[in-house]
Amino acid sequence: MTKAIEQTDIFSMFDIEDEHAIKMEAAKAAAIKQHEQRIAELKEAKDKNDTTPAAAPKKEPFKVLVDTIVRxxxxxLPVTDYFTVEEIENGLPVKKKKSDENSGDEIEFKPITENDLRKKLxxxxxxxxxxxxxLVYIEKKNIIAPILSAKKKGMVDCLETSANAGVSVSSKKKIPFSILADFxxxxxxxSNSFGTEVHADIYFDLDKQEFFMDFPKQVVSPLLCSVDENIAWINAEKFGDRRYIKIMEIHSHHVMPTKPSSTDDLNERAPILYAIVGRLDKFFPDIIVRTFNKNAEKHVYINPNKIFECPPIFExxxxxxxxxSEVEVQ
Structure with a gap:
């Protein structure tokens, strides 16, 4: 009796191995193993209470030169797009009161600060x-890299948040569902191993024209995830010359609801996307997406379907x- 062979694709038709699929499966298996090993290491470190801090990244003093580039x-972007050569070389004029009240003000010049440039940008x-x-200054390249840094996120002091509102969102480029699934x-x-939250950043690579996700250096607990205070310098080293922009900050509330806390509200105030995934104990976790409207000074909620690709799972x-046929609609 001849055994029937189920043909599922052109490769099985000719008994050819799909090398790409094999490589992908091998890479996935290796990634799962690495993930499990990291969880085991974290458990061991937690049990030993091993919290030896890592070496801080090198911080170069902020400076602005005439030929400095903002990347x-x-x-x-040449820094001369924002300041004149005279301002860069001599500093910005600042009024200073003279000790003699009747003498009026005098002008002194101060070097351009990080905040002076940030306000222009x-x-x-x-x-x-x-x-x-x-703003991270990289001396060997004479460039300044603005880094949008995440702050503490968590469920501490949960308060009522702003009301839902509509927002116009471009549907030309959505974040792949695979990234959300990975998160x-x-x-x-x-959540299952430690009962904690976790934070990630989602970026868009401008050269590859694709999204990517990064789990930054952070400390997590049941109520908070705190990104390292040196994250700007860490990211400057990690991503190097990669051309990217931050699209979203996403964090979890493990088994708790997605309702933003007062900590979330205070630290999610840039006009980018913010997502919270909660109730990870449910069959389908909950998710909310919002942004911050600077003019209205409030958070605006967005339908996640407008942000993430939604594969036809049920279909x-x-x-x-x-x-x-027995169902009627009124």
Missing amino acids: YAGMD EQDFAELVANFTQ IVVAKGF SYATYLHDI
Whole structure:
């Protein structure tokens, strides 16, 4: 008796191995093993209470030279687009009262500060807001890299948040569902193993024209995830010359609801996307997406379907064999 062979694709038709699929499966298996090993290492470190801090990255003092370049959003912007050569060389004029009250004010010149440049950049890039933006000076390249840094996220002091509102979102480029799935898998791992939250950043690579996700250096607990205070310098080293922009900050509330806390509200105030994934104990976790409207000074909620690709999961698995002829619509 001849055994029937089920043909599923052109490779099985000719008994050819799909090398790409094999490589992908091998890479996935290796990644799963690495993930499991990292969870085991974290458990061991937690049990030993081993919290030896890593060496801090090198911080070069901030400076602005005439030929300094600001590298952001895939562009190299001469600093002379924002300040004159005279201002760069001599400093910005600042009024200073003389000790003699009748003598009026005198002018002194101070070097351009990080915040002076940030305020100029914010006029072109609305997301580079105060308290959430750090400008990293890389001396060997004479470039300044603006880094939008995440702050603490968590469920501490949960309060009522702003009301839902509509927002116009471009549907030309959505974040792949695979990235969201990857985050949920990692978040579930930390929730199940440690009962903690976890944070990730989602970026868009301007050269490859694709999204990528990064789990930055952070400390997580059941109520908070705190990104390292040196993250701007860490990212400057990690990503090097890669041309990218930050699209979203996403964090989990493990088995708790997605309702943003007061900590979330205070630290999610740039006009980028923010997502919270909660109730990871449910069959389908909950997710909310929002942004911050600088003009209205409030958070605006967005339908996740407008942000993430939504694969036809149910349609793919449904059999469509059930009779619905007895159903009427009023």
